[in-house]
Amino acid sequence: MALLTRRKALLSLTGGGLLLAGCSKITGGDQLNDSAGFQRVLAAAEGWTLSTQRFLLGGGAMAQEFKVSDISKNFKANGTLNPGGDEYDRHVDEGFVNWRLTIDGLVAKPMSLSVAELRRLPSRTQITRHDCVEGWSAIGQWTGVPLALLLRAAAVLPQARYAVFHCADNLDGEPSKGGQQSPGQYYESLALVDCRHPQTMLAYDMNGKALDVAHGAPLRLRVERQLGYKQAKYVQRIELVSDFHRISGGKGGYWEDRGYEWYAGI
Numbered sequence: 001m002a003l004l005t006r007r008k009a010l011l012s013l014t015g016g017g018l019l020l021a022g023c024s025k026i027t028g029g030d031q032l033n034d035s036a037g038f039q040r041v042l043a044a045a046e047g048w049t050l051s052t053q054r055f056l057l058g059g060g061a062m063a064q065e066f067k068v069s070d071i072s073k074n075f076k077a078n079g080t081l082n083p084g085g086d087e088y089d090r091h092v093d094e095g096f097v098n099w100r101l102t103i104d105g106l107v108a109k110p111m112s113l114s115v116a117e118l119r120r121l122p123s124r125t126q127i128t129r130h131d132c133v134e135g136w137s138a139i140g141q142w143t144g145v146p147l148a149l150l151l152r153a154a155a156v157l158p159q160a161r162y163a164v165f166h167c168a169d170n171l172d173g174e175p176s177k178g179g180q181q182s183p184g185q186y187y188e189s190l191a192l193v194d195c196r197h198p199q200t201m202l203a204y205d206m207n208g209k210a211l212d213v214a215h216g217a218p219l220r221l222r223v224e225r226q227l228g229y230k231q232a233k234y235v236q237r238i239e240l241v242s243d244f245h246r247i248s249g250g251k252g253g254y255w256e257d258r259g260y261e262w263y264a265g266i
């Protein structure tokens with residue numbers, strides 16, 4: 001039944017996608033590539049359903065999901081609360097209409113997608129508990145695009161082993177984690193198996209509303225079996241790599257470079 005609904009949604013989405021492609025032939029340029037990318041994601045959605053089922057049958061553990069009545073009244077915001085800077089401020093003023101998510105690196109089909117395009121793709125909603133290493137937890141509802149679907153559309157190459165999430169904020173020192181740390185662009189990384197877990201998504205809504213700036217607008221990662229610092233906010237680029245040793249401090253994330261565990265499972 002759920003499958004039928006998804007098929008119907010996909011059919012109507014594909015219609016929209018074709019219209020979009022028609023328009024960009026006229027305007028030309030970047031838009032043609034963009035909508036070609038968008039169409040690939042739509043085409044990948046069918047296969048994604050299959051791999052999700054396979055994953056479930058294969059016994060990959062799901063994080064616990066909660067009821068609407070369990071949602072925390074006050075979900076603490078942590079780390080960067082606003083990336084600031086001229087560029088991010090402009091995106092806030094424009095309502096993120098010009099924000100792009102780039103997927104590149106070890107993929108056969110690099111892509112660039114707008115938030116509006118992501119919102120037209122099949123989505124998932126889940127209510128989960130976020131656990132920060134500092135010892136606080138909060139339950140929130142997340143809606144977004146399954147990452148597995150995007151990776152399938154970008155055609156990840158066999159040599160790729162990790163996805164690196166590049167964020168828009170430069171975090172320099174957080175009092176709650178012991179004061180000044182060395183400044184750096186926030187980033188995170190995941191093994192592909194965790195990227196393809198059915199609950200791993202790029203979320204654009206929190207508790208039924210567009211993500212606010214403090215919680216990572218316009219796009220953040222949710223990877224529900226791992227700790228808070230893996231949940232990268234303000235994501236603008238996903239880079240597929242065979243190893244992450246040449247990126248930033250080489251340990252796979254902003255906090256990992258400062259001594260935290262890379263896998264951070266819960």
Ligand SMILES: Nc1nc2c(c(=O)[nH]1)N[C@H]1C(S)=C(S)[C@@H](COP(=O)(O)O)O[C@H]1N2
Binds near residue numbers: 076168171228
């Ligand atoms: N870009 C970015 N992502 C980030 C952080 C950050 O400072 N910058 N902080 C991390 C940490 S430590 C936690 S606990 C969560 C906090 O998410 P929240 O603000 O929605 O509670 O985001 C994680 N992702």
Ligand SMILES: [Mo]
Binds near residue numbers: 078132133228229
């Ligand atoms: Mo955290």
